[in-house]
Amino acid sequence: MTFVINDAQLEVTPRPGQCLRTLLRETGHLEVKKGCDAGDCGACTVLIDGSPVHSCIYPATRADGRTVTTVTGLGTAEHLCPLQESFVAAGGFQCGFCTAGMIVTASALTEADPADLPRLLKSNLCRCTGYRSIADAIAGVRNTDELAGPGVERSGVGRSGVGRSVGAPAGRRVVSGQEPYTLDVAVPGLLHLVVLGSPHPHARIVSIDTAAARALPGVVAVLTAQDAPDTLFSTARHESRLDDPDDTRILDTVVRFRGQRVAAVVAESLAVAEHARRVIEVEYEILPAVFDPETARSPGAPKLHADKDDVTSRIADPDRNVAALLHGEYGDIAAGLAEADVVVSGRWQTSRVAHAQLETHATVGWLDDDGRLVLRTSSQVPFLVRDEIARLFELLPDQVRVFTARVGGGFGGKQEILTEDLVALAVLTTGRPVQYEFTRTDEFTTAPCRHPFRVDVTLGATTDGMLTAMQVDVLTDTGAYGNHGPGVMHHGCHESIAVYRVPNKRVDAEAVYTNNLPSGAFRGYGLGQVIFAIESAMDDLADRLGVDPYQLRRLNVIRPGDPLVVIQPGGADLIFGSYGLDQCLDLAEAALRRGNGVEPPSGQQWRTGEGVGLAMIATIPPRGHFSEAALAVDADGRYTISVGTAEFGNGTTTVHTQIVASAMNTQACRVSIQQSDTDGSGYDTGAFGSAGIVVAGKALLTAASALTSVLQQRCAVRSGLPAGRWAPYPDGMRAGDRSLSFAELVDAGQPLQATGRHDGDPRSLAFNVHGFRVAVNTVTGEVRVLQSVQAADAGYVMNPEQCRGQIEGGVAQAIGSSLFEEMIMDGQGRVTTSVLRNYHIPQLADLPTTEIYFAETHDDLGPFGAKSMSESPYNPVAPALANAIKNAIGIRPYELPMSRDRIWRLLRR
């Protein structure tokens, strides 16, 4: 068939039943993204004769004779169309994976449409932004600072240093579909890998017959446990590999959840691989399974990891299915409760939540010319992946290269080895390039999800509002494997509890194995779940005491100088580098008092209420987070950053260029970056725990200082003036009216480079307070947000628009998991919500615009006084919403999501 694509004629023969998306990508149109392959997310949207369609559900043959336009057809990075320019100017993306489809869809909207935007964009899902900046882009609102223009290039740091809303360096490529993501690369001779998953939640594999599969033409290898290293590891990755239990094998002979890998097929095409998968015969011995964590830790429950050694695998108690535990007391809890005039308690439950990053997990791997294993992967932690892959396959770290392109969303879900190990095995087995790409259903059914927590909280206080006792009991379901279970449990019980000054505290927490899919790292890393319970209980306490909820918090939160106590005073590595919690409480309260003029819906069935919640977070993960950055300058005054941390929409790349612009008194447009490549920079622990700015950025700032010193020394030698009198400017170095150009200071072709390190210690504290005013429909259970405000203590805000975007994105995800999102299990370990249309992540229509306020603080530790602000905005949202609903209807919701049917049921009780 023949059709026109972006003004070029294309003649091609589609395979029977092929969809247009795969055809377009196979013909080099990598700007057409795969988000779901089910018509739900819109990332693959193209125009057919000017009309937008989801190319993943469009039969390829129907393009015959038509004109197809992709986002690159609308405009290229060099010649953007006005709408693409608007997306750049508005900063209307974060990871950018949805952006191509978003822009193509928006390009088809007519002038009359803006008011109808929620309906028209309901099939375009963005998991990062919360949509405000996307709506701004469509409306033509500029949010980023204008950098181009006459005079700007020569004007020094000007508009591109820290403190300015600089746009993402990749912006023009992202909006034109020309920024490559993980699989946006053509690899000759590529093989495709698919996994046969277990149909049983717990079984021993008795035998696998792969003969029929191997016999199929095009099948190159069928891999089973006997082909893989027998080394135990954890899919979770941390700076210290000892943080996570070694309880997992690449391919095991016992499967512990539905969908767990049984075998992998490597074939010349995806279709052949899938065909081969269907003819593998497996004999299972079905083992008893357990799906409820309370049952799982009770006597008589089937044991999932009793075959492991508790010490070498680092499992707290394999005989009770307990992966990790924390039991302890500070002060005397019984005395604290006895002393209290008022005691409140409750049991809260959170649900499983899927990350739903628009880019699914994927790795493409090959052997380079030197025979080294190369993995191009969708990961937040390339260095940690390299080290563990090397360990698993008994290679030296320098025999493995791991790198990422721009990553299409992370949220913690890519701090995990889910595809890299199988691709490594397949590449090492076949010697050929291999690709393994998760389907959207793989994401929902096998990728680790947010841990469901059951949290019991008891609080005691005297009539004057002072807390006397805080007792917290936590039970988390880590699923079939430990991975992030211990870390999430410990972190969940840390800042959430330490934020309150209470003389008597008791914590009992356990992370328990079940035959459900594994849980993993997700924005907030356990804090959101525990904070939901504690902040709800604080609200009940305020109610019972008749004290204003803001005032109750002011009375009891920690202040600089207070010890950080969970079950014992914390160590010296976590300090108050700054403190803005008081300001955050004031800002949120004032904003709600001020109101926003939005009236509740009319009708006697509606009730309104307000609620607040607070959250504290350490700015860096504990026990070391390392980064070694380099900064080089060439004879033309162009800077190159080399840093290991990854860009997945977090915006660290933008801030890194701003740091260099400020430190070197140059413009961000003169700064390029080489990132997230184990061959391309010094070591970096990775992009998690919001460390991209406070660790990697700090390392970079140190590198910039070192580079300045080297330049100063050279100037001193050349000029005879003291080194300290020389300072950088865009074209070189200056001392008074004397100057030396970079061409005079740096040899052509030999950039001058300096490095800087940061070890993530000590760590500071950041704060967030969220407030809601809501209306609740008492006959349908609908919750309508009338006003949403978040006050954040981010220290010095290096890029206000980006930081606002991170907060909005966190709030959006938190509203999603507070009101809509729930992975529904069938009670037998099966995820029933396995596609996006059955798992509702927020659409544009679902989200209010959140007012964002920044506390004015300056951190002693972070670069330029900045603090991390990516995970923490999520954490206070659910309790603030629950408290507002309670305030409206007089009944407390104890369970997430607070879906319409649940709220309705509360009202009927």
Next chain:
Amino acid sequence: MTSVVSARTRADLAGLNASTAVLAGGSWLFSEPQDHLSGLIDITTLGWEPVTVTEHGLSIAATCTLAEVAATEQQPGWRAHPLFFQCCTALFGSFKVWSVATVGGNICSSLPAGPMTALGCALEADAVIWKADGTDQRLPVADFVTGNATNVLGTGDVLRSIEIGWPALQSQTAYRKIALSPLGRSGAVLVGRLAADGTFVLTITAATSRPVQLRFGALPRLSQLDAAVAEVDQWFTDAHGAADWRRAVGRVLAAEIATELAAGAR
């Protein structure tokens, strides 16, 4: 998948069997793995006129897209006309999916939340089926869908069209949809139809495992209607709402519909 045949005549449909399925818009078929299929027969190449005004009313071809349904022009006396667009908005997919998804595909998928099922039932449409044996069969759309994702079609049968009579088109209608989120996949879609002769039919879809219709000789009192809705026993639970909530909001929306129609009739 080894073959896709573009049908030109009814005879081309003879190839339909357990492993060869009908392809219409493709928006559902392409949205899920179809490992059991090796062939498709494309019926969009049969050249069926999407919407035809006949002496009896309106004939909508199975291959008519939702976009075409939504854009159907108002004709004198069609008081039910707003329902065409309203029902399209109940589709989970946006306007982009409307331009490929078909009326026939939506009804034949027979999902409880199928908005074309709601439209067809509410307007008392007949489904015209081209049977595999060469005969035609005609039955109400409400009887076509027999359960959650099941219908009366046998192997080789193809839905040809749905046909709406004048009395239904001339009725006054009221439409309500609710989901667990503002524009989410439908938890309940209810349509009330008040005919010129005063008879009233309430159609419940999305909340029940198959369409439910409650008929009254005249617009009932709210209490009478509420009692009838409360007695419906086919509410079901899935990710888009629990059965008890669906029953409750069904009662709320039914009352709103009756109130709206009563106001319009005055």
